Amino acid sequence: MRRIIQYIKQSLSWKLSLGILLMAIPIFMLSIGLLFLQSKEQIKEEATKHASSVLNTTMQRIHRAMNIVETATDINDWEILAHLNPDSILAYSRFIVMLNSQIDGCSISTEPNTFQKYGRFFSAYTVREGDSVTTVIEEPYDYFEKVWYKTPHLQGKPCWAVYYDESDSLDLTLDGMIASYSKPLYNADKHFVGIISTDLSLIRLSKTITAEVPYPDSYFVMTGEEGRYFVHPDSTKLFTQTIFTNADPQHNADIYALGHEMTTGKQGSMHVRIDGKPCLVCYQPVPGTPWSLALVCPEWSILRGYNRLNYIIGPLIILGLLFILLYCSVTVAHAIHPLYRLTSKVQRIAEGHYDEHVKLSKYNDVVGRLQNTFAAMQESLSQHVADIQQMNEEAALRNEELVHTSELAKKADRQKSLFIQNVSHQIRTPLNIIMGFSQVMKDSKGALPEEETKSITDMMQYNALMLHRMALMLFDSSARGTTEEIYAQKNDEVICNEIARECITSIQEQYPEIPMHFSSDVSDDFSITTNRKYLRKSIHEILYNAVKYSDGQNISLRVSEAGSKIRFIIEDTGPGIAEEECSHLFEMFTKVNDLSEGLGLGLPLARRHIRNLGGDLLLDLDYHKGCRFIIEMPKV
Numbered sequence: 059m060r061r062i063i064q065y066i067k068q069s070l071s072w073k074l075s076l077g078i079l080l081m082a083i084p085i086f087m088l089s090i091g092l093l094f095l096q097s098k099e100q101i102k103e104e105a106t107k108h109a110s111s112v113l114n115t116t117m118q119r120i121h122r123a124m125n126i127v128e129t130a131t132d133i134n135d136w137e138i139l140a141h142l143n144p145d146s147i148l149a150y151s152r153f154i155v156m157l158n159s160q161i162d163g164c165s166i167s168t169e170p171n172t173f174q175k176y177g178r179f180f181s182a183y184t185v186r187e188g189d190s191v192t193t194v195i196e197e198p199y200d201y202f203e204k205v206w207y208k209t210p211h212l213q214g215k216p217c218w219a220v221y222y223d224e225s226d227s228l229d230l231t232l233d234g235m236i237a238s239y240s241k242p243l244y245n246a247d248k249h250f251v252g253i254i255s256t257d258l259s260l261i262r263l264s265k266t267i268t269a270e271v272p273y274p275d276s277y278f279v280m281t282g283e284e285g286r287y288f289v290h291p292d293s294t295k296l297f298t299q300t301i302f303t304n305a306d307p308q309h310n311a312d313i314y315a316l317g318h319e320m321t322t323g324k325q326g327s328m329h330v331r332i333d334g335k336p337c338l339v340c341y342q343p344v345p346g347t348p349w350s351l352a353l354v355c356p357e358w359s360i361l362r363g364y365n366r367l368n369y370i371i372g373p374l375i376i377l378g379l380l381f382i383l384l385y386c387s388v389t390v391a392h393a394i395h396p397l398y399r400l401t402s403k404v405q406r407i408a409e410g411h412y413d414e415h416v417k418l419s420k421y422n423d424v425v426g427r428l429q430n431t432f433a434a435m436q437e438s439l440s441q442h443v444a445d446i447q448q449m450n451e452e453a454a455l456r457n458e459e460l461v462h463t464s465e466l467a468k469k470a471d472r473q474k475s476l477f478i479q480n481v482s483h484q485i486r487t488p489l490n491i492i493m494g495f496s497q498v499m500k501d502s503k504g505a506l507p508e509e510e511t512k513s514i515t516d517m518m519q520y521n522a523l524m525l526h527r528m529a530l531m532l533f534d535s536s537a538r539g540t541t542e543e544i545y546a547q548k549n550d551e552v553i554c555n556e557i558a559r560e561c562i563t564s565i566q567e568q569y570p571e572i573p574m575h576f577s578s579d580v581s582d583d584f585s586i587t588t589n590r591k592y593l594r595k596s597i598h599e600i601l602y603n604a605v606k607y608s609d610g611q612n613i614s615l616r617v618s619e620a621g622s623k624i625r626f627i628i629e630d631t632g633p634g635i636a637e638e639e640c641s642h643l644f645e646m647f648t649k650v651n652d653l654s655e656g657l658g659l660g661l662p663l664a665r666r667h668i669r670n671l672g673g674d675l676l677l678d679l680d681y682h683k684g685c686r687f688i689i690e691m692p693k694v
Contacts, residue, residue: 078386086378094371098364102338105272105360106327109340112272113353119266121345123258124218126160127239128346131216131256138166138254139243144173144180144195151184152193154256162186163236163257167201172251206238206255216241218347220260220288222297235260235288235296264289267351276355283348285317316341320350329357407439492518548671550590554617554624555582557590561597562615569605575614586624587694592667596675599664600628600687608632608684623673623690631684635677643677 131154138150147166154164167181179198184191201207206219220237240255267278267289280289285300295303301317312330316339319326325342332339338360341352358365418433555578562574597615604613608630616627635643644665665675668689678686 078382082382082386083379086382087375090371090375090378094367097367098361101361101364102329102357105338105355106340108272109276109338109353109355110327112270113340113342113351115270116267116278116353117342117344117351119269120263120351123160123263123266124239124344124346126158127256127258128216130154130158130161131239131241131254135241135243135254139245139251142172142245142251144176144182147180148182148193148195151182152191155184155186155193156191160258160262161256162259162262165196165206165255165257166252167207167255168252169250170202206240207253210240210242210253211250214242218349220282220349237263237288260288272353273355273359275359276353279352279354280344281317281320281350281352283321285321288349289351316352320352323348323350492522548589549587551585552588552590552593553583553585554578554580554626555584557594558597558615558617558626561594561601564598565601565605569610572605572610572613574601575612576616577614578617580617580619580624584624586691588671588691592671593691596664596667596689597626597628599660600675600689603660604628604630604685612684619693620690622693624693626689626691627686628689629681629684629686634682634684637679644675 134150134154138147141150147168151164151166155161163183163185165181165183170178173180176195177198179196179201181196181201182193183196184193205221209219210217216239218237218239220235222235237258237260238255239258240253242250243252243254245251267280271277277291278289279287279291279301281287281301285302286297287295287299287301288297290296301320302314305313305317307314310331312328313332316328316330319328320341320343323343327338327340330337330339332354336357338355338357339352340355341350343350418430558576558578562576566572566574601613601615609632612629612631614627614629616625616629618625618627644662661675668675668691671691672694673689673691676688676690678688
């Protein structure tokens with residue numbers, strides 16, 4: 059045995075034979091499986107056609123039975139109206155039942171006090187009991203609220219109704235379940251006078267429906283407009299359960315889809331799981347009613363004959379595999395071409411495809427050793443080529459990084475120069491004013507008029523404040539300022555209206571001639587928890603810009619709520635900001651106009667402060683009368 063195993067391992071022909079067999083087995087099994095599945099789908103398709111045909115035939119029988127009831131009712135209503143008296147009503151009720159064997163009962167009920175002799179209620183009822191027909195005047199009861207009376211009365215037209223008559227003492231149907239065709243009666247003056255209701259036993263209707271089924275275990279169900287069962291092999295579900303009862307929307311989505319199709323009057327077929335078993339359901343609406351009839355066919359019953367094929371397919375598969383093995387053993391000796399694949403690999407490598415993979419062989423025969431030698435050569439060559447490619451990629455990446463770093467350095471140098479020039483200019487201007495006015499006051503030796511002295515001191519104070527403001531901005535933009543801002547306390551209780559008014563007051567102290575408007579949608583005691591210093595600084599900066607860069611006529615600050623946020627909205631009228639400048643508005647050291655005063659830090663620092671407090675600073679791009687900035691803060 060050991061020699062045989064050793065011979066098979068070293069024999070290329072035997073290895074190829076086994077390889078072909080292992081390749082053929084999945085193909086053979088897949089082909090048989092596909093044929094098997096195709097046959098199964100074909101049987102299901104034929105079952106659907108057969109079930110639909112049976113359903114159509116059954117629906118024709120139902121329609122014929124219902125048509126008899128409708129015709130018998132429709133052809134007698136005018137005679138009832140022509141002879142509207144108690145005796146005639148009793149006679150016509152009996153006449154309709156006696157002449158139509160498909161009808162199990164007929165009720166003619168009038169409106170209240172139609173006949174003074176009988177008081178408020180008068181209803182003649184005829185019932186079929188076997189071969190006999192009985193006609194009675196029903197005992198007085200409130201039939202006006204019954205579905206067979208109320209529905210056609212409200213709709214003003216004939217309709218079918220299925221109901222459970224708990225007061226049925228005549229044993230008309232199983233558990234008092236009745237299908238009734240009800241038609242309203244109108245006299246010559248178009249006044250409603252009553253209802254003629256012709257009854258069809260649901261037992262009779264069920265027998266008509268179940269007279270023919272396509273498979274031994276299939277059955278019919280009939281549902282109403284809400285999916286309630288009217289016909290079902292399990293009588294405990296009648297009138298008490300719907301098609302959606304005990305169905306989970308997540309795990310029984312197919313049941314819900316079927317129920318939706320049936321309750322909306324659709325027609326078709328569907329594969330669903332009923333009580334955990336796959337079933338084919340064909341359904342269609344009952345004409346002239348809101349009902350739907352469905353034929354349920356369990357799949358195991360449909361596939362009963364198909365499943366017997368398993369006993370035939372098994373032996374066929376075994377015979378097929380034996381035939382493949384025999385065929386391989388005869389032909390493999392004439393089909394040994396193991397070197398072709400290796401030759402194609404070598405050809406691909408020679409053409410420059412150095413990543414072409416040559417697998418290692420675990421066999422020690424001549425072809426196996428040759429294959430392993432080529433595999434080692436290809437691996438070494440591929441690794442060498444990969445190393446060269448990696449070096450080239452790394453070099454290209456470093457070059458790109460150097461170019462990018464160089465550009466960033468040049469840009470930073472340009473920004474530094476521009477910033478130094480801007481700071482020098484912005485600081486030199488107020489310093490020159492302060493130094494000039496101080497020299498004037500020194501030279502005057504107190505001889506200037508009081509009004510002129512006040513004007514000079516105000517101008518000096520204004521420029522000193524500008525210097526102080528620029529110094530604070532430079533500090534905020536520095537590393538220390540950023541660190542202080544990050545670790546700033548955010549537990550101040552800030553009253554929104556109060557801080558808004560403080561900012562307006564502070565700006566008006568500098569610019570008393572500029573009118574400013576304040577409004578609020580929140581109460582004066584409404585507060586948020588944040589850092590008072592940085593919130594006030596940000597609002598103050600926006601108001602300051604509004605004063606400096608608008609027409610100074612319509613500056614307003616409004617406080618409002620927006621869901622879980624509080625908004626501080628600053629609006630002005632004037633030239634506004636060009637659309638192409640909006641994207642750079644919040645960048646450090648960026649100004650809309652290089653000749654304007656300022657360092658280009660106000661808005662960027664304000665946004666940074668607000669965002670560190672958990673909010674945001676936005677420019678409303680939809681506002682075109684000037685500028686509208688919105689500070690959003692969380693309501694915490």
